[in-house]
Amino acid sequence: MIRFIDELELDGKRVFLRVDFNVPLDDKLEITDDNRIRAALPTIRYAVENGARLIVASHLGRPKGKKVPEFSLAPVAERLALLLDQDVTMAPDCIGHEVEKMAKDLGSGQVMMLENLRFYKGETENDPDFASALSSLCEVYVNDAFAVSHRAHASVVGVPERVSICGAGFLMKNEITYFERAMKDPARPFLAILGGAKVSSKLGAIKNIMSKVDSLIIGGAMANTFLLAKGYHVGKSKVEQDLVPTAKEIMAKAQEAGITFLLPTDVVVARDLAPDVPFKQVGVDEVPGDMMILDIGPQTVSRYTDEIKRAQTIVWNGPVGAFEIEPFDRGTVEIAKAIGSSPALSIIGGGDTGAAVKKAGESENVSYISTGGGAFLTLLEGKELPGFRALKQCGGV
Numbered sequence: 001m002i003r004f005i006d007e008l009e010l011d012g013k014r015v016f017l018r019v020d021f022n023v024p025l026d027d028k029l030e031i032t033d034d035n036r037i038r039a040a041l042p043t044i045r046y047a048v049e050n051g052a053r054l055i056v057a058s059h060l061g062r063p064k065g066k067k068v069p070e071f072s073l074a075p076v077a078e079r080l081a082l083l084l085d086q087d088v089t090m091a092p093d094c095i096g097h098e099v100e101k102m103a104k105d106l107g108s109g110q111v112m113m114l115e116n117l118r119f120y121k122g123e124t125e126n127d128p129d130f131a132s133a134l135s136s137l138c139e140v141y142v143n144d145a146f147a148v149s150h151r152a153h154a155s156v157v158g159v160p161e162r163v164s165i166c167g168a169g170f171l172m173k174n175e176i177t178y179f180e181r182a183m184k185d186p187a188r189p190f191l192a193i194l195g196g197a198k199v200s201s202k203l204g205a206i207k208n209i210m211s212k213v214d215s216l217i218i219g220g221a222m223a224n225t226f227l228l229a230k231g232y233h234v235g236k237s238k239v240e241q242d243l244v245p246t247a248k249e250i251m252a253k254a255q256e257a258g259i260t261f262l263l264p265t266d267v268v269v270a271r272d273l274a275p276d277v278p279f280k281q282v283g284v285d286e287v288p289g290d291m292m293i294l295d296i297g298p299q300t301v302s303r304y305t306d307e308i309k310r311a312q313t314i315v316w317n318g319p320v321g322a323f324e325i326e327p328f329d330r331g332t333v334e335i336a337k338a339i340g341s342s343p344a345l346s347i348i349g350g351g352d353t354g355a356a357v358k359k360a361g362e363s364e365n366v367s368y369i370s371t372g373g374g375a376f377l378t379l380l381e382g383k384e385l386p387g388f389r390a391l392k393q394c395g396g397v
Helices: 035-049 074-084 097-105 128-135 154-162 170-183 199-209 222-229 241-257 298-310 330-340 352-359 373-380 386-392
Strands: 014-018 053-057 088-090 111-113 140-143 165-168 190-194 215-218 260-262 266-270 279-283 292-296 313-317 345-348
Touching: 014 035, 014 154, 035 053, 035 074, 035 170, 074 088, 074 111, 128 154, 140 154, 140 386, 154 386, 165 170, 165 386, 170 313, 170 345, 170 373, 190 199, 190 298, 199 222, 199 241, 199 313, 199 373, 215 222, 215 298, 222 241, 222 292, 241 260, 260 298, 266 298, 292 298, 292 330, 298 330, 313 330, 313 373, 330 352, 345 352, 352 373
Parallel strands: 014 053, 014 140, 053 111, 088 111, 140 165, 190 215, 190 313, 215 260, 313 345
Antiparallel strands: 266 279, 266 292
16 A cells, blocks of 8 residues: 555655656756646645655656766756745765765755766666665655656665655645546546557557446547548558557447447548648548548547537547647647536546647646656556555565
8 A cells, every 4th residue: 555745754854755857948958847846846845844854856858877967957956946945955966975975964854856867877777776875865765756657767666665664745646546536436427538649559558448438539640540440541641550450359349348439530631740731621431542630620529529528537648639730739629628628527648638738728627637648558558557566565565
């Protein structure tokens, strides 16, 4: 069972807090979006107010095991200090004698940020020596980095194996609470919307979620493989030919189980995926051979919206079109608006889907936007996250 930070004794203890502060930086190494830092503030404030000697740890970018100055967490420490309205000491490294001394010298309620964990290959490789060096800094381990909890990295699984007191932060608590509300005992009808580029990347999620949902909407380029499986010509559209038999099998199982399985009936097509290209709306039985499907059409938007209105629980992971480029964002934006105006419990999978909801101006109108795309998808597949397992088996228990 996972314990949470408000169940742990923190006063005077050195607490290693794994967060996800992998924030975007501009050319001047200034933070362009600090949402990930703000998301961890409730946990950080709680730790500080309860006397923790707090050691904050994160990665930033992909330095690939090398000390790359552009990926230093120094700007993040500055922003955190500003948001907390208190000093945040920036460590020169994440391991080593100097860092150990700084950790030991921390007073109750003080905060220190470690340098980028991925400056060492030992982080992504879960190297035992690196994990031991990190765990030597603390007496308590707290994970509030849902977005990396599907990765068996040293700071995610190696440290809790070596620390006797572990727990999850409040952001992680929200992720677990909302996901379980949707998947364990959902208010019905329960609708899942799965989009994105590839059936292969969502296959595990589709198979797992089909045993739980009342209706399933398929969108994005992955819908093309299902359309092909139904005998439609999809022109130059992105498809996974080898998964056509699997798509047929999934549709047959959905029919057998009485699940409403919705695919596009009309689509937006163009010769290229680029801004300002000529495009047109056609039925799925009229896709020209020299064009590709890049979005769902208005008739499909209407059908999907009707299904959203009926639902009491909605889980959405993956855009239903090439939403990064206008005008192929329209279908995804309309779906986001329909979910935003629904009273249903709505859980949005992180990454592109969260960005789409934000683009549609519906962030405040959905129940919860997950902070982790890959981790969210792993949960949708019915798998346990390594980070969750590590918290349950804390200290080798």
